[in-house]
Amino acid sequence: MSLRIVVTVKYVPDATGDRHFADDLTLDRDDVDGLLSELDEYAVEQALQIAEDADGAEVTVLTVGPEDAKDALRKALSMGADKAVHVEDDDLHGTDIIGTSLVLAKAIEKAGYDLVISGMASTDGTAGVVPALLAERLGVPQVTLLSEVSVDGSTVKGRRDGDAATEQLEASLPAVVSVTDQSGEARYPSFKGIMAAKKKPVQSWDLSDLEIDAEEVGLAGAWTAVESAAERPARTAGTIVKDEGEGGKQLAEFLASQKFI
């Protein structure tokens, strides 16, 4: 039996660029370059490793996003994923987390899956709740925030490093997994991989393909509304001194003046 792995990925604005809000208080995508969310590269990596160890497996990368989001799919395909699904629809503009999880869940069901792998969070919204929402919507176990993951037959195992404890987790497939940046370095696409990716299939689905009404998603269908967004005021320039041998003592004086000591 072939293991069907679906990796959810997100096309995000480059965090090293200046990110802004558009007039409708959604992300202004015109102003900044987009790319595959770095944290999703770890999900692709773990999917590929699990697929390599499995006796027959297929890795599908899935994204929901505008036209340019194909770039994120191409990157994942060039790393070694087998095929891609792009959910694209003008009515998706402004969709919130709850709506995104609905669209992803419907697309995952349509694609067919035994294992869903996500990054721990997107590097733009950084909420980190989509994997749990997918598990809730799909009605399968969540095995999330793993720093180690493996699949043994129809069981997925992993290590979750929480605030208070490290836990070893186990669940039966199908399941939703999310991995952290501690799960293992993501591979770089090889030249061969980049060339091969051009020939790999990318399917495009819209809302009607997923039997989702436009009212359920988009800015108007969002269950949360951003009412205002203000740029954080620039910090006033601080005092910067060169250490001439007394730097530590000077710093102690500063901390005392601020009543930290």
Add this chain to the structure above:
Amino acid sequence: MAEVLVYVDHVDGAVRKPTLELLTLARRIGDPVAVALGNGAADTASTLAEHGAVKVLTADAAEFADYLVVPKVDALQAAFGQVSPAAVLVPSSAEGKEIAARLAVRVGSGIVTDAIDLEAGDGGPVATQSVFAAAYTTKSRITRGTPVITVKPNSAPVEPAPAAGTVEELAVTFCEGATGTKVVARTPRESTGRPELTEAAIVVSGGRGVNGAENFAIIEALADSLGAAVGASRAAVDAGWYPHSNQVGQTGKSVSPQLYIASGISGAIQHRAGMQTSKTIVAVNKDAEAPIFDLVDYGIVGDLFQVVPQLTEAIKARKG
């Protein structure tokens, strides 16, 4: 007055500080009803009552410890059904956010995660968030269902406000999926005796410039002189010098202490995302061009191996 559900983060009955902060915020919206689950749940009642809980709903069952997240969602949903709250507040830990999100979709509500402030508004609570690596501050409202909001540590003062804190046992029916993810082993994190990173008033962090696991001892010594938590940049964690649980930044913890001291940290955007809402920022770095200096209130261009031990000694001397 409307009731507000507050999910309690506790360790064997000891309530963690972010929950007490939530009680302060909850009182701005209504009467806090606390939900405490698992081992020691009932022991939380007196602390919660001192901080404003009018009622404490408790439940204990092996499922809370033996299976991941879902049993807690089932319990919070049971409390939700019993109370019909005006809002649900949950601490913004990794687990807290997962619990809140699953509850939100179950009860048909919108969710805001990682709020840093909360106020009552005409159309329900208004949540403040810090987004895009703290470059923007947004205010959001939940437009559908009962607002479910997760709140970051250090977002509100802890204010005692004695209330009844009547303890009631919560009846929980676990759903079919509650036992889906088994916790087969759990190793509690060894206590360092230092404050919790996300809750600490002062954080002392080390980065690439610390140049080795053994050198973190000087960072720890400075932290101990100030009663601070120890943080590390991703570079230091990836190099294996300090545990990931102490990582400050986009893929680690986000901290917002009164004082943040960065040593040997250049200040890449991923690190800044996790610390630039700190009230006072201090940096020590050899490189005068390091971007961290754009953020500081006080910066020293110098060798951390000279500056940090001298600082530690000077602090100890002042404290006598």
